[in-house]
Amino acid sequence: MTPATNAFVDLDELLRSVRELSVAGRWERAARLLAAAAVDEPAARARITRAAAEVALDRDWFAGTDTAAEPIDAAEKEFPDGDWDTDFLRLRHTYGRLLLVDGTLRIGPDGKDPEELAALLDRAEGLQDSAPDEVRRGWAAMYRGLITENHFADQATAAMHYAAALRAGEDGSDGLLAREALRHLGSLDHDAGDDERAGERWRRATALGARAGTVPGTLSQQLLLAVLARGAGDEAGARALGAEIVRWAGAVGADRLAAQAAAFLAGADPTAPGPAEAA
CATH class of the missing domain: 1.25.40 (Serine Threonine Protein Phosphatase 5, Tetratricopeptide repeat)
Structure with missing residues (x-):
């Protein structure tokens, strides 16, 4: 002992x-x-x-x-008496909880309580207004974007919030915030058919995540790069990268991510509207 x-x-x-x-x-x-x-x-x-x-x-x-x-x-x-950081944790938890409808992750408002979604968005706006510094204001903007996109299916408004989050991350030298914003701005580019711009943003997000030490976050970024490889016709490269993501994610206990990568190997598109897009 x-x-x-x-x-x-x-x-x-x-x-x-x-x-x-x-x-x-x-x-x-x-x-x-x-x-x-x-x-x-x-x-x-x-x-x-x-x-x-x-x-x-x-x-x-x-x-x-x-x-x-x-x-x-x-x-x-x-x-x-209240605490901004704890309130932000509650916001993040509620955001994730409301993505589940009958046990399944669902993008968009269908099957969700509109009043609860509106309250969640109002809470994110309040946190942005009351944030004690620019970086935390950026994180609140990031979640306003996530809520707007993944609960209200409003990509145009979400893009404005993501852009604000990116500025805050860059100005405040918060690599994790900048990485998160680039990840989702890149997803909007990909949805619009601009894979060149998406690739630029996703590669930068991957580097920022690695520099900040986020192992599961970097692996999730690499899964998006595997999507681009498949879209460009490099199926062998996409599968090789996907297999490594399954192996690494499983090794660190990121089981949700490992399952997404395994589904990618089976032919699923994690960027298509549905459960994987929220991650």
Whole structure:
């Protein structure tokens, strides 16, 4: 048995390390690190609780698990007077939850409660207006775009929100935000038949994701590049890349992504309107 050791670790440094682990797809390690942090001070405990909710939400998105509801509830209790970052976690969770209709991911408003969708969009706008800095304002804009596109099927308006998110990511040097915006702007280009522009954006998004350390995010970008290879007639290249994505995603526990890549190998188009487009 390894003896317990008391050691001082700066909380900001701890939370940065946890965030990097989560972005890299090391969700269990990130959660264990947070669980091992013994703190008594209420403000520190609240930040750790919020970080645990973010790790759970990241894992749910890529692994297809359903673990974030309880941690987000716990985080909200730690901030009874409200907290922008916790409110944003709730927005992200609700956005993903409402994509499910009868257990199936569905793009567009069909089968969804219009009042609930309107409230979600209003909440995203409120978070954008109240954001404490430009980067977080950009993330709120990003989700306004996602909600507008994937719940309301309004690509033109979504593109404006994605462009705002891209500007914020570039101005604030947030590679993950810029990557997310480029990913979805590229998808709109692809839908419009402009694969050259889509490829430019998707390749840049892939590089930004890799630089930021997002293993599952980079793999999801490579799946889009495999789509372009297939569309250009390079089926062998597309299948080779798809097979590696299945292998890598399975190895890091990104089971939802692995399933999407396996479906691609079987002939599915992950950019077609339907479940895979929301990822």
